[in-house]
Amino acid sequence: MKAALLRGPGELVVEDVxxxxxxxxxxxxxxxxxxxxxxxxxxxxxxxPGPVTGPRCGHEFVGVVEDVGADVTLRPGTxxxxxxxxxxxxxxxxxxxxxxxxxxxxxFGVAGDGGQAEAVRVPFADATLVPAAVDxxxxxxxxxxxxxxxxxxxxxxxxxxxIAPGASxxxxxxxxxxxxxxxxxxxxGAEQVLLLGRHEDxxxxxxxxxxxxxxSARGAEAVEAVRAATDGAGVDxxxxxxxxxxxxxxxxxxxxxxxxxxPVGGLHAGLDLMACxxxxxxxxxGLAPARTYLPGLVEDVLAGRLDPSPVFDLSxxxxxxxxxYEAMRDRTATKTLVRIR
Amino acid sequence: MKAALLRGPGELVVEDVxxxxxxxxxxxxxxxxxxxxxxxxxxxxxxxPGPVTGPRCGHEFVGVVEDVGADVTLRPGTxxxxxxxxxxxxxxxxxxxxxxxxxxxxxFGVAGDGGQAEAVRVPFADATLVPAAVDxxxxxxxxxxxxxxxxxxxxxxxxxxxIAPGASxxxxxxxxxxxxxxxxxxxxGAEQVLLLGRHEDxxxxxxxxxxxxxxSARGAEAVEAVRAATDGAGVDxxxxxxxxxxxxxxxxxxxxxxxxxxPVGGLHAGLDLMACxxxxxxxxxGLAPARTYLPGLVEDVLAGRLDPSPVFDLSxxxxxxxxxYEAMRDRTATKTLVRIR
Numbered sequence: 245m246k247a248a249l250l251r252g253p254g255e256l257v258v259e260d261v262x263x264x265x266x267x268x269x270x271x272x273x274x275x276x277x278x279x280x281x282x283x284x285x286x287x288x289x290x291x292x293p294g295p296v297t298g299p300r301c302g303h304e305f306v307g308v309v310e311d312v313g314a315d316v317t318l319r320p321g322t323x324x325x326x327x328x329x330x331x332x333x334x335x336x337x338x339x340x341x342x343x344x345x346x347x348x349x350x351x352f353g354v355a356g357d358g359g360q361a362e363a364v365r366v367p368f369a370d371a372t373l374v375p376a377a378v379d380x381x382x383x384x385x386x387x388x389x390x391x392x393x394x395x396x397x398x399x400x401x402x403x404x405x406x407i408a409p410g411a412s413x414x415x416x417x418x419x420x421x422x423x424x425x426x427x428x429x430x431x432x433g434a435e436q437v438l439l440l441g442r443h444e445d446x447x448x449x450x451x452x453x454x455x456x457x458x459x460s461a462r463g464a465e466a467v468e469a470v471r472a473a474t475d476g477a478g479v480d481x482x483x484x485x486x487x488x489x490x491x492x493x494x495x496x497x498x499x500x501x502x503x504x505x506x507p508v509g510g511l512h513a514g515l516d517l518m519a520c521x522x523x524x525x526x527x528x529x530g531l532a533p534a535r536t537y538l539p540g541l542v543e544d545v546l547a548g549r550l551d552p553s554p555v556f557d558l559s560x561x562x563x564x565x566x567x568x569y570e571a572m573r574d575r576t577a578t579k580t581l582v583r584i585r
Numbered sequence: 586m587k588a589a590l591l592r593g594p595g596e597l598v599v600e601d602v603x604x605x606x607x608x609x610x611x612x613x614x615x616x617x618x619x620x621x622x623x624x625x626x627x628x629x630x631x632x633x634p635g636p637v638t639g640p641r642c643g644h645e646f647v648g649v650v651e652d653v654g655a656d657v658t659l660r661p662g663t664x665x666x667x668x669x670x671x672x673x674x675x676x677x678x679x680x681x682x683x684x685x686x687x688x689x690x691x692x693f694g695v696a697g698d699g700g701q702a703e704a705v706r707v708p709f710a711d712a713t714l715v716p717a718a719v720d721x722x723x724x725x726x727x728x729x730x731x732x733x734x735x736x737x738x739x740x741x742x743x744x745x746x747x748i749a750p751g752a753s754x755x756x757x758x759x760x761x762x763x764x765x766x767x768x769x770x771x772x773x774g775a776e777q778v779l780l781l782g783r784h785e786d787x788x789x790x791x792x793x794x795x796x797x798x799x800x801s802a803r804g805a806e807a808v809e810a811v812r813a814a815t816d817g818a819g820v821d822x823x824x825x826x827x828x829x830x831x832x833x834x835x836x837x838x839x840x841x842x843x844x845x846x847x848p849v850g851g852l853h854a855g856l857d858l859m860a861c862x863x864x865x866x867x868x869x870x871g872l873a874p875a876r877t878y879l880p881g882l883v884e885d886v887l888a889g890r891l892d893p894s895p896v897f898d899l900s901x902x903x904x905x906x907x908x909x910y911e912a913m914r915d916r917t918a919t920k921t922l923v924r925i926r
Binding site for chain 2: 336337340341342344345404475476477487500501502503507510511512514515517518520521522523524525526527528529530531533
C-alpha cells in the first residue's frame with residue numbers, strides 16, 4: 245500500500261510500504277478514507293522539536309474497518325473515527341478518562357502506523373475507534389475527520405474550563421484548534437467569544453463558527469482591546485492555542501481574576517505563577533483525551549448540531565500530500581484534508 | 586488602645602496607638618475578642634519577603650461591632666468574623682466571587698489596621714464582616730477565628746479542585762493550612778486523605794481531622810509511598826500548602842494524570858508546565874477569597890458540623906503576643922490564638 249513518509253525536514257514522499265495486518269487479537273486494520281494534516285505534523289515537517297519525527301506520519305483519520313483480531317467486536321465494514329492517540333481502555337489512566345495518558349497507548353504516526361496512508365493497523369481497536377453510522381461517500385466525513393484532534397481539543401478546553409452559558413471567552417490563535425475552540429465555546433453557551441487572530445481567511449471561518457469579535461492586535465494592544473470589550477474585568481476563560489511566551493503573557497493579561505486559562509496549544513514558555521496564585525486563575529486542559537469526547541462529538545455531527553468541516557479549506561489526494569503540507573506551512577491553507585480513496 | 590507593632594525582624598512590641606474611629610460611612614469599628622497568628626505574619630517577623638512588613642499586623646480576628654458609619658447595616662453589639670482581606674463587595678472582582686482581588690480592598694495589617702490589637706477599623710463593613718450569632722464568651726470563638734484564613738483556604742482548595750465523595754487527596758504540609766485542608770477534604774467526602782508531614786504534634790491534629798494516612802518521608806520516597814497507596818496511579822487531588830520547589834515536585838509526582846493540584850501555599854518556585862500539559866493536570870485555587878466562604882463556614886461551625894479549633898494549640902494574652910510568635914517560629918506551637926479581652 246501507499247503511505248506518506250517523512251524522510252527529513254521538508255522531505256515528504258509517498259511510497260509503497262508493507263500492508264498492515266492483524267498482529268494482536270485486539271487489532272483492527274482500517275482502510276483510510278481521509279486523513280488530516282495537523283500543526284504537529286508541520287512541526288515535524290519543519291524539523292522542529294515535537295513528537296512527529298517520521299518516517300510514518302499522520303494522526304487524524306477516518307476510515308472503514310477492513311479486518312479485525314479475534315477479540316475485537318467492531319465489525320468489518322464499519323466506518324470509524326480515530327482519536328489521535330490509541331489507548332487500551334483498561335489502565336488506570338483510561339479508567340480516569342485520560343486515555344491520552346494510556347500506559348500502553350501512543351500517538352498514531354509516532355508509535356505505530358500513521359494515518360496519512362492507505363491503511364492503518366489500530367491497536368486496541370474497540371477501545372480506540374469510534375463507529376459512525378455513515379457510508380464512505382457521506383459528505384460529513386470531513387466534519388468527522390475534524391473531530392479526531394482539533395475539534396476534540398476545542399471541546400476539551402471548553403469542558404475543562406467549564407465554559408457555561410453566558411460566559412465570555414477569548415481564543416488566542418486562529419489555527420484549526422483556535423477555530424474549533426471558538427465553535428466549542430459557542431456550543432457550550434458562551435455569549436461573547438473574542439478570537440485573537442490576524443489571518444483574514446481564518447478569522448472569517450472563526451466568525452462563521454460564532455466568534456462575536458475579532459482582535460487582530462497583539463501584545464499590550466490586544467490586552468487593552470479585550471479588557472475594553474469586557475468592562476475592564478477581562479474574560480472568564482482564555483483558550484490559548486499558541487502556548488508561546490507572547491500568547492501566555494497576553495492570556496494572563498486578558499483573563500479576569502478567578503477565571504480560567506486553557507493552554508491547549510502546549511506550554512512552551514513560562515507562566516507567571518505568582519499572578520496565577522494571587523489572582524486565583526485556574527489552569528486546566530492539556531493534551532486532549534480525544535477518545536473521551538469522540539462519541540458525543542460524532543453524535544453531534546450526525547445529528548446536524550456540529551460542523552467543524554470548514555477548517556478544511558484545502559483538499560488534496562494522497563499523491564499530492566506534500567502540496568498540502570506546503571500550503572499550511574505557507575499559510576495559504578488553514579488545514580488540509582488528504583483524500584485517500 | 587493597645588496594638589501589636591512589628592518594629593523590625595524579631596522585634597514585636599505591644600504599645601498604645603490611637604483608638605480607631607469611623608472615617609467613612611461604610612466603616613465599622615470592631616472590638617477584637619481574639620486574633621490569630623498566621624504563617625504570613627511569621628514571614629514578616631522573620632524579615633522574609635511577603636506582604637507583612639509592619640508596624641501593624643494580624644489579619645485574622647473575631648470581635649464585636651462597637652461603632653458603625655452611617656451606611657452600615659450591621660448593628661453594634663454583633664459578633665463578627667473577619668476575612669483576612671477587606672473588600673467593597675461591588676467591584677467586578679467582588680461580583681465574580683473573588684473579593685481577594687477587590688480593587689478597593691486590602692489585607693488587614695498590611696492596608697489599614699491589623700487584627701492583633703484591641704480594636705480595628707474595618708472598611709466596607711457590610712461587605713467584609715460576617716455576623717455569627719454567638720456571645721463573646723462562646724467557646725466556639727476559637728473555631729470561628731480559624732475560619733478567617735486557614736479554614737477558608739482549606740475549603741477554597743477543596744472547592745477549586747472539586748474534591749468529590751470518594752476522592753483520594755494528598756495534602757503537603759502539616760501547618761494550619763494543611764491541617765484545615767485535610768478537614769476540608771474530608772468534609773467534601775474524600776475517602777482517602779494522605780497528609781505529608783513530619784511534626785508529631787501536628788500530624789496528630791491531622792489524624793483528628795480525618796487524615797487516613799500520614800507520610801513522613803520526603804522527595805522520591807514520599808512519591809513512592811503515595812503512589813503505593815493509590816495503586817500506582819497517584820491521587821485525584823494534591824493540595825500543596827508549601828509551594829516551594831521540593832513540594833511542587835512532589836505534588837507533580839503524586840497527582841494522577843487528569844488530576845488537580847491546588848497550590849494554596851503560594852507558588853514560590855517553578856512548576857513543570859509541560860508535564861501539566863501532557864498529563865492534563867489542573868492547577869486551581871490561590872489566595873483564598875475567604876469572604877465568599879465565610880457565611881457557609883460560620884453556619885457549619887454553629888451547627889456543630891465543623892470544628893477547626895484544634896489548630897490553635899497555644900493561647901496567649903495580647904501582652905504576651907511575642908511568645909506566641911516565638912512558639913510558632915520554634916515550632917513548639919502549630920498556631921497561636923491571641924486573647925485580646
